[in-house]
Amino acid sequence: MNTSMVELAPLLLEGAGITIQVAVLSWLLMLPIATAAGLARLSKFAAVRAVTVVYVEVFRGTSLLVQLFWLYFALPFVGVELPKLAAxxxxxxxxxxxxxxxIVRSSIQAVPKGQWEAAVALNMTPWQRMSRVIFPQAFVRMLPPFGNLSIELLKSTSLVYFITLSDLTYQAMVLRNNYVSMTPQIWATLLVIYFALAGIVTLGFKLLERRLQAGR
Known part of the structure; x- marks a missing residue:
């Protein structure tokens, strides 16, 4: 009996829902982490800068897949067991x-020095300078690189397949194992779905960037 992609679509869409959930939750958690670490890199306290440098270099210098394995497979050996989604x-x-x-650090440092001096001249506190003058200007500079980073984040969600979280890639592998003859169609559909999701992210950031830059 021949099977069409229309019949297999519900399972792929179910996986796409998990992929979107992982991507959105990761992005929402990534933003405060990136902001806090970026600001910490500019801290006047050497100890804060040192701790942040260690975090940044370790997580940029090692494989995301290995980090995922550590959180899901290694932490239980020290008494910390995370659910698949949380890991x-x-x-x-x-x-x-x-x-x-x-991105946060470099964008803040890219704000013209005159803006910092003007904020100091207005007798603003460090928090007021950052929240009212510096960060709003830096935020606009962050949008294009954060858009690219968000697309990379979306694509990286396929790695959760390795901890058997039933995302889009996992569901595609299940279908591929059950319908070997339809392997090209299954993987082509997978490419189209990821491309569509990335397109939505790109469009969202372009619209946000255009709105924030209006009148500048």
Missing amino acids: GVLAIALNYGAYGSE
């Missing part, structure tokens, strides 16, 4: 938070 989200967020911290 996947945490690994992706920590990894891309390290990359995002460099």
Whole structure:
């Protein structure tokens, strides 16, 4: 009996739902991590900068897949057992938070020196200078690189397949094992879905960037 992709689509869509969930949760956790680490890199306290440098270099210098395995397979040996979804989200967020911290740091440092001096001249506190003058300007600079990073984050969600979380890639592998003759169609559909999701992310960031830059 011949099987069409229409009949297999519900399983792939179910996997796409998990992929979107992992991507959104990871992105929401990544943003505060990246912001905090980026600001910490600019701290006047050497100890804070040192700890942040260690975090950034470790997570940028090692494989995301190995980090995922550590969180899901190794932590239980020291008494910490994370659910599949939590392990996947945490690994992706920590990894891309390290990359995002460099975007935050460099964007803040790219704000013209005159803006810092003007804020000091207005007798603003350090918090007021950062929240009202510096960070809003830096945020606009962050959008294009954060858009690219978000697409990479989305694609990295396919790695949760290795801890048997039933995402899009996992469901495609299940279908491929059950319908070997339809392997080309299954993987082609997988490519189209990931491309569509990445397109939505790209469009969202372009619209946000255009809105924030209006009138500048």
